[in-house]
Amino acid sequence: MLTKKELKEYCENARENYLPHISIDCVVFGFHEGLMKVLLLKVKNEGGWYLPGGFLLKPEPIEMAANRILKERTGLDEIFLQQFHVFGDPERSKEHFEMYKDLLPAKENWFTNRFLTIGYYALVDFCDVNPTPDQFSATCSWCDLNDLPEFKLDHALILKTALDTLRLQLNYQPIGYNLMPKEFTMPELQKLYETILDKKLDRRNFQRRMLGFGILNRLEKPRKGGAHKAPYLYSFDLENYKAALTEGFKGGW
Amino acid sequence: MLTKKELKEYCENARENYLPHISIDCVVFGFHEGLMKVLLLKVKNEGGWYLPGGFLLKPEPIEMAANRILKERTGLDEIFLQQFHVFGDPERSKEHFEMYKDLLPAKENWFTNRFLTIGYYALVDFCDVNPTPDQFSATCSWCDLNDLPEFKLDHALILKTALDTLRLQLNYQPIGYNLMPKEFTMPELQKLYETILDKKLDRRNFQRRMLGFGILNRLEKPRKGGAHKAPYLYSFDLENYKAALTEGFKGGW
DNA sequence: AATGATAGTGTATTACTGACACAAGAGTAA
DNA sequence: TTACTCTTGTGTCAGTAATACACTATCATT
Numbered sequence: 185m186l187t188k189k190e191l192k193e194y195c196e197n198a199r200e201n202y203l204p205h206i207s208i209d210c211v212v213f214g215f216h217e218g219l220m221k222v223l224l225l226k227v228k229n230e231g232g233w234y235l236p237g238g239f240l241l242k243p244e245p246i247e248m249a250a251n252r253i254l255k256e257r258t259g260l261d262e263i264f265l266q267q268f269h270v271f272g273d274p275e276r277s278k279e280h281f282e283m284y285k286d287l288l289p290a291k292e293n294w295f296t297n298r299f300l301t302i303g304y305y306a307l308v309d310f311c312d313v314n315p316t317p318d319q320f321s322a323t324c325s326w327c328d329l330n331d332l333p334e335f336k337l338d339h340a341l342i343l344k345t346a347l348d349t350l351r352l353q354l355n356y357q358p359i360g361y362n363l364m365p366k367e368f369t370m371p372e373l374q375k376l377y378e379t380i381l382d383k384k385l386d387r388r389n390f391q392r393r394m395l396g397f398g399i400l401n402r403l404e405k406p407r408k409g410g411a412h413k414a415p416y417l418y419s420f421d422l423e424n425y426k427a428a429l430t431e432g433f434k435g436g437w
Numbered sequence: 438m439l440t441k442k443e444l445k446e447y448c449e450n451a452r453e454n455y456l457p458h459i460s461i462d463c464v465v466f467g468f469h470e471g472l473m474k475v476l477l478l479k480v481k482n483e484g485g486w487y488l489p490g491g492f493l494l495k496p497e498p499i500e501m502a503a504n505r506i507l508k509e510r511t512g513l514d515e516i517f518l519q520q521f522h523v524f525g526d527p528e529r530s531k532e533h534f535e536m537y538k539d540l541l542p543a544k545e546n547w548f549t550n551r552f553l554t555i556g557y558y559a560l561v562d563f564c565d566v567n568p569t570p571d572q573f574s575a576t577c578s579w580c581d582l583n584d585l586p587e588f589k590l591d592h593a594l595i596l597k598t599a600l601d602t603l604r605l606q607l608n609y610q611p612i613g614y615n616l617m618p619k620e621f622t623m624p625e626l627q628k629l630y631e632t633i634l635d636k637k638l639d640r641r642n643f644q645r646r647m648l649g650f651g652i653l654n655r656l657e658k659p660r661k662g663g664a665h666k667a668p669y670l671y672s673f674d675l676e677n678y679k680a681a682l683t684e685g686f687k688g689g690w
Numbered sequence: 691a692a693t694g695a696t697a698g699t700g701t702a703t704t705a706c707t708g709a710c711a712c713a714a715g716a717g718t719a720a
Numbered sequence: 721t722t723a724c725t726c727t728t729g730t731g732t733c734a735g736t737a738a739t740a741c742a743c744t745a746t747c748a749t750t
Contacts, residue, residue, distance in 0.1 A: 203458050203551065203553075204457060204458065205456050205457065205458065205459060206458060206459065206553060240525075240553075242551065243527050243551070244527065245525060245526055245527060246523065246525035246553065247525075267522065267523060269520065270499065270520060270523055270555055272493075272498060272499035272500075272555075273498055274496050274497065274498060298456065298495065298496070300456075300459060300493075300499065300555075302523055302525075302553075352609070352685070354690060355609070355690065356605070356608070377690070381690055383690075385690070432605070437607060437608060437630065437634050437636075437638070
């Protein structure tokens with residue numbers, strides 16, 4: 185929560201530069217040590233967590249805004265982003281309304297307005313991210329998808345919708361290029377799928393199917409160093425991967 | 438295109454009642470005589486066609502706004518609606534900007550603002566629709582999907598995106614309840630699928646697969662009156678249909 | 691009663707999915 | 721060095737779904 189002074193400054197700036205009534209919230213998925221992670225922010229002097237988000241500059245394309253916001257929170261450029269839903273319940277920002285309504289008159293108070301928020305989800309390589317709080321936040325950090333904190337506003341719903349969308353997309357799009365390091369083993373990739381879907385998959389069938397998609401290159405060298413049989417390393421075949429992204433897998437009719 | 442007087446009145450009302458910078462555009466699909474149809478509007482004194490659209494009342498949920506807009510254009514309540522994308526290119530309303538910029542000063546000119554538009558597609562029973570122009574339009578009518586006119590703004594893109602989404606959804610959701618009359622024959626339903634997908638399907642395999650979904654009831658009576666063998670009539674099993682809508686078909690992992 | 695057009699249905703082939711088991715490699719410890 | 725353990729790589733078989741294809745049934749018309 186902002187102090188009155190901070191609020192006032194922020195609102196003046198926001199009214200000047202941002203489109204009113206529209207915000208962007210991003211669900212940033214990462215994958216680390218076999219666990220699915222989401223990037224979250226904890227606001228100063230408030231309980232509850234937020235998704236990284238922000239506003240749209242008046243002349244800015246939406247996707248560019250999402251990229252800008254994520255660049256600020258992660259340090260990353262060129263993030264894989266997918267717009268998935270607009271959340272527009274008139275009551276969705278009620279908490280903010282209650283919190284800020286007494287600090288500034290409605291007319292100049294950015295946060296007592298209604299906001300529609302455009303939901304994006306992002307897939308990123310966990311290790312590349314440098315979580316950076318925004319000016320409202322005390323903390324920006326990865327949270328385990330299995331162990332989520334309390335959310336503010338409707339951010340739990342946004343996260344759930346993103347996850348549902350991701351799971352659905354898994355069925356007709358390749359995924360992983362943005363979540364895995366350049367080189368990885370088949371068991372590691374399987375773990376990613378298992379984590380996203382929250383279920384066990386058969387090792388042999390997973391491999392067969394995955395290879396069947398034709399988006400993987402097996403590298404010559406295996407991964408050394410483990411205490412067991414050295415697994416092969418794979419990388420994505422970018423060309424086929426992108427083709428699969430646009431055309432989708434098989435898919436019925 | 439509006440006259441100056443009309444524009445002025447409209448803008449005053451709009452500023453008062455609608456959220457700025459946000460619009461809704463609907464792609465209304467219907468199916469008639471074996472052809473896929475889209476509901477379009479032709480504005481007075483302008484070349485080119487628009488999708489039915491409108492704005493969001495300040496306290497109104499998005500979905501309700503889409504319903505309200507479609508109720509006005511079609512006479513229908515309770516339309517099947519699916520939000521599919523937000524279009525936000527800052528240049529997307531350039532045509533409007535050029536058209537209206539000289540009529541009113543920017544400050545009070547609703548139409549020279551930037552608009553993000555939320556795209557919904559709707560599936561309706563062609564025969565139930567009573568196409569009704571809005572106050573800007575001379576004509577509201579069904580157009581054949583294979584024979585589309587010139588569009589204004591980015592409405593060709595919006596339509597294409599809607600169609601792509603619909604085709605994709607065909608693979609994991611039932612469709613047809615909203616597009617077909619209550620009772621229909623298997624060949625008629627097949628024709629719907631063929632029309633949406635723009636490709637021929639095998640009669641026998643289509644039937645087997647469709648019945649396999651378990652969302653159809655075969656009625657006792659056949660359709661009489663044709664010059665040929667009387668086909669069976671089917672209706673959708675609402676309960677199973679809705680279950681399939683939420684759970685999706687099979688779907689991979 | 692023969693014709694023409696369309697509807698209903700069965701079957702063989704192939705591809706895919708899911709369940710399962712065994713062999714190979716790499717380190718570890720005797 | 722050898723046996724052991726853990727993990728990876730791969731083959732097979734059965735059940736299921738997808739594809740391709742051809743015949744019979746029915747109605748209206750002549």
